[in-house]
Amino acid sequence: MAAAAMTGPRLDIAVEGKRFDFLPEPLLERLDLVVESSSVVALVGPSGVGKSTLLRMVGGIDTLFSGTVLVDGVPAASAQPAGFVFQDARLLPWLTALDNIRAVRPETTEAAALEMLGRVGLSGFEHYFPHELSGGMQRRVALARAFSVNPRLLLLDEPFVSLDRTLVREMEEVLSALVEASRPTVLLVTHLPEDAAMLADRAIVLAGRPARIAADYRFDIPRGQRSREQREAIANQIAASIGMRETTA
Numbered sequence: 001m002a003a004a005a006m007t008g009p010r011l012d013i014a015v016e017g018k019r020f021d022f023l024p025e026p027l028l029e030r031l032d033l034v035v036e037s038s039s040v041v042a043l044v045g046p047s048g049v050g051k052s053t054l055l056r057m058v059g060g061i062d063t064l065f066s067g068t069v070l071v072d073g074v075p076a077a078s079a080q081p082a083g084f085v086f087q088d089a090r091l092l093p094w095l096t097a098l099d100n101i102r103a104v105r106p107e108t109t110e111a112a113a114l115e116m117l118g119r120v121g122l123s124g125f126e127h128y129f130p131h132e133l134s135g136g137m138q139r140r141v142a143l144a145r146a147f148s149v150n151p152r153l154l155l156l157d158e159p160f161v162s163l164d165r166t167l168v169r170e171m172e173e174v175l176s177a178l179v180e181a182s183r184p185t186v187l188l189v190t191h192l193p194e195d196a197a198m199l200a201d202r203a204i205v206l207a208g209r210p211a212r213i214a215a216d217y218r219f220d221i222p223r224g225q226r227s228r229e230q231r232e233a234i235a236n237q238i239a240a241s242i243g244m245r246e247t248t249a
């Protein structure tokens with residue numbers, strides 16, 4: 001059991017149907033996906049296809065669907081809460097970086113929160129309030145907070161959106177180091193194929209309404225060991241399948 005604690009959970013996603021009242025078609029239908037323990041899977045696809053909704057279902061936040069989403073065999077809503085990072089940092093403005101981390105999980109000790117801030121490169125900024133931190137630093141606090149909630153399962157919803165490329169690279173490095181050290185299972189929603197090529201072991205392309213898995217790429221060369229050319233080739237492959245689905249939709 002000790003070894004199992006070092007890995008992320010396996011996800012068994014078997015969605016029979018997910019609808020929203022105002023949508024004439026189901027958003028998701030018969031969507032089956034197994035995510036292996038400790039893998040980093042990018043979810044890509046056009047805006048509105050249902051990526052964020054699927055993430056909320058895996059996080060146990062959205063339970064209004066038919067089918068099952070299991071986290072190590074346990075229904076998502078009953079599993080240990082996942083670490084979530086949203087499109088914006090969503091820090092509480094009246095709390096310091098340190099207290100933002102502790103607020104989501106009161107059992108987190110001050111020492112653990114400080115260590116987590118160190119791991120995202122923010123030692124020395126623990127008593128800063130969100131407005132005193134740059135946008136990139138705020139995102140890193142959000143990542144540290146997600147990791148404090150659950151270092152085994154991370155659900156990242158466009159965590160780099162509206163950061164400039166230098167800050168994206170910085171966040172990617174911080175995230176990669178955390179992933180290498182703690183080996184969580186990660187679902188990364190992104191609209192940028194380059195992010196998938198940089199960080200993921202596998203990319204799932206969602207397309208259509210109801211959304212289906214239009215492509216499922218597993219990359220042979222481990223993340224972190226890909227040359228720029230190899231990343232470009234992967235990104236082009238993903239982009240082509242998104243573009244192809246959009247033009248044939």
Ligand SMILES: Nc1ncnc2c1ncn2[C@@H]1O[C@H](COP(=O)(O)OP(=O)(O)OP(=O)(O)O)[C@@H](O)[C@H]1O
Binds near residue numbers: 020048051053
């Ligand atoms: N709470 C809700 N009530 C009604 N419709 C919703 C709700 N949440 C999402 N939707 C609809 O479901 C569809 C998919 O939304 P979702 O946010 O999952 O897509 P997405 O692929 O993550 O898109 P984006 O990349 O733009 O964030 C959209 O048409 C959206 O309007």
